[in-house]
Amino acid sequence: MAHLPPNTAIFSPSVARAAASVAKDWSFVDSWLHTKFHSVGRSPPPFERNADTLRVLLALASANETADEERLLVSRLEATALQELQSQDQARQHRDSKDEDATPTASDAREAILASVRDNLSREGTAALDAMAVLAVNLGLAFATPANLGRRMTDLAGHLNELEQTEARVQVLARYLEGEVRKAGQLADELREDGYRPANDLAKQNLEAQRRIKSIAARLPDLREKAAALAGSVGTSGxxxxxxxxxxxxxxxxxxxxKELDTQVKLFQGLPHDTDQARQELENLRDDLRCITQRRDAVFEGLVERETPRKPTRRS
Structure with a gap:
């Protein structure tokens, strides 16, 4: 209802409810802005109090409240964890005070150092250390330094890229083979149909082809000798x-x-083979061309005379 003046009376119940809801939303937004920015006596200018601005500010306020709640939960969890660590530290100090007379070993010193490092790590450091440990176990590295982990990750990325390219090539080959198999199946189905019948003289054609192959095979040695003699006499060294x-x-x-001569010859296709008859037909075509040209000129002159405006004659 931002388009209505503030003093406009509203008589529709639905419009009144919508206006009340909008006013309630703006009241919530104003209070939220006041709590976050301490803007006492200040509110968005009138030209900004529209539906789009209200929708954005409501979404921002909701997201901010959600983030505040999550931050509060995290702080409570951290406080609880800190209390538990302090209680464990006090219990360990109490236990260590009882065992002061015992002789410490190298294993105890190492465990103490590791426990101290683990207890003093931040949350991000603990997450990073756990991630490096899991990665080292998965990669099978005994001494997991950042350089070794980075090198193995780079090698794995390169190997993964090669496998992806190989997979793409295999998929292309598989699609091609599927297409060929489909075409072969279609051809086989066509050959199995009753409508397909081989030629009646297929056996005769087969025998004739075999006879020609045998004849050419018998002439092949002679042709090879002639080719060799010709190559020796001509020579290809130069x-x-x-x-x-x-x-x-x-x-x-x-x-x-x-090609140019073939194009010129095609112009004379259809003419008789006899020279005299061809000349006579050419003359007939020329006469037809003259008649058509004269008719075109006559039609054009008639059009010009019809479309030319005539000047009115003066009376004396």
Missing amino acids: LSIEQVRREEEAYLALLTQK
Whole structure:
């Protein structure tokens, strides 16, 4: 209800309830700001008293109260732990005062040093020491120095990266194999269908192919001897990369010229093979072209005459 003036009368019950709720929220926000910032007699300016600002301030106040409660619980736990440590320290001092006459051993001194270090560690130090101990146990390190732990963690990160890349390549290969298997299955299903029938002369074609293969295989030794003799007579010792490049450029130029000639030849497709008949058909096409051109010119002149405005004639 920030858009209404303060002195505006509200006759709707629902609007009145909403206005009361907003006023209650603003009262809570003002009191919270006063307790946190000690702003006596100060409140947010009127242009800031809108729904968005109220929503943000309510969320901030709720989060602040939650954080205060958590901080209070932590402080209480720390106080309780401190009392327990003090009581344990007093009991240990009392026990040590009774055993003053006993001769201390190296094991007792070590335990005392470790206990003193453990008791004087902060909460963050204890958490860090526990984390290093768990990490050393998991990595199997007998002497867990920060350098060794960092080195092993770096090695593990590199190995993990390699495994991730290998997994990605394997997944790509697996997808490709799945696609090929699917295509092979589809082809097998098509071959098993009743609609597929091999060609009637398939056996004859197979025999003919085998006959041609045997004929070519029989001629292969003779062709090899001829190729060897030709290579010996011609020789390839003078052949260089520059010559191959020039031959390739000449071949590409001839190929381009062939394509241009094919394009020109395609223009004459459909003409008779006889020269006289071809000339006669060409003349007929030229006559048709002249007629079409004359008709186009006549139509164009008619359009020009029709669209040209005529000047009115003057009467004498």
